[in-house]
Amino acid sequence: MIQRLEVLEGAGVTHVPKGRKLPDTPPVAQPPSAVPEGGTVAGGTADGDTADGGCATRRADALAEVAREVSACTRCTELARARTQTVFGAGSPCARLVFCGEAPGADEDRIGQPFVGRAGQLLTDIIVKGMKMRREDVYILNILRCRPPGNRNPLPVEAAACREFLDRQLEIIQPDYICCLGSVAAQNLLDTTESIGRLRGRVHDYRGIPVVCTYHPAYLLRNPSAKRSVWEDVQMLMAEMEGGNDECRNSNDE
Numbered sequence: 001m002i003q004r005l006e007v008l009e010g011a012g013v014t015h016v017p018k019g020r021k022l023p024d025t026p027p028v029a030q031p032p033s034a035v036p037e038g039g040t041v042a043g044g045t046a047d048g049d050t051a052d053g054g055c056a057t058r059r060a061d062a063l064a065e066v067a068r069e070v071s072a073c074t075r076c077t078e079l080a081r082a083r084t085q086t087v088f089g090a091g092s093p094c095a096r097l098v099f100c101g102e103a104p105g106a107d108e109d110r111i112g113q114p115f116v117g118r119a120g121q122l123l124t125d126i127i128v129k130g131m132k133m134r135r136e137d138v139y140i141l142n143i144l145r146c147r148p149p150g151n152r153n154p155l156p157v158e159a160a161a162c163r164e165f166l167d168r169q170l171e172i173i174q175p176d177y178i179c180c181l182g183s184v185a186a187q188n189l190l191d192t193t194e195s196i197g198r199l200r201g202r203v204h205d206y207r208g209i210p211v212v213c214t215y216h217p218a219y220l221l222r223n224p225s226a227k228r229s230v231w232e233d234v235q236m237l238m239a240e241m242e243g244g245n246d247e248c249r250n251s252n253d254e
């Protein structure tokens with residue numbers, strides 16, 4: 001059981017919906033660098049029924065497979081050499097909403113989880129206090145899975161190299177909505193050069209999934225006056241999400 005939980009942690013699965021069986025442990029051993037120290041698997045049951053038709057199980061397995069590849073990835077030589085570990089992503093494999101940030105920072109590189117530290121706490125506040133959701137019910141990832149030295153912006157070649165992993169994670173999770181945090185996330189996901197100021201306030205499209213863009217929590221920490229704008233964006237996102245259902249969608253997928 002412990003080994004199975006560790007593999008799920010490596011896949012960024014922090015929450016398996018209640019009553020859903022934990023995925024089987026994949027046959028390939030998990031490289032230690034892919035196992036975040038701070039991750040948890042909440043709500044999982046070893047003997048629960050697969051009321052969703054195994055949707056969560058299949059998605060968590062698929063994410064674990066991608067996480068194994070990411071943990072061994074050296075496509076970006078500089079980043080692979082400098083990283084403490086890869087930061088794959090975290091949250092529910094059946095999340096309706098995915099938050100996409102830029103890249104791991106120093107805290108994320110150390111802990112192996114996305115959006116920890118002060119910016120992460122602010123994002124948690126947005127999710128929990130603003131949207132009345134649980135952080136473990138969304139999924140959080142970044143454009144890059146390795147920390148750029150000195151927290152510099154990702155280079156275009158690095159974003160391109162890591163794009164396959166981003167696309168595969170989103171393909172597995174199949175969220176109903178994506179929220180881009182900051183210009184780097186928005187410009188890369190949407191393949192545009194428009195500023196975050198111009199991208200805000202509209203609903204964009206990523207492979208048929210509605211995308212809302214807002215400022216990065218780290219920007220908010222430096223510019224508290226932007227909170228009003230972020231709240232407007234969050235309200236627009238919630239209005240878009242209203243009326244949907246919380247069931248694990250496409251539970252008969254695969």
Ligand code: SF4
Nearest residue numbers: 073076145146161162
């Ligand atoms: S940033 Fe992505 S593509 Fe580059 S080395 Fe890390 S995991 Fe590989």
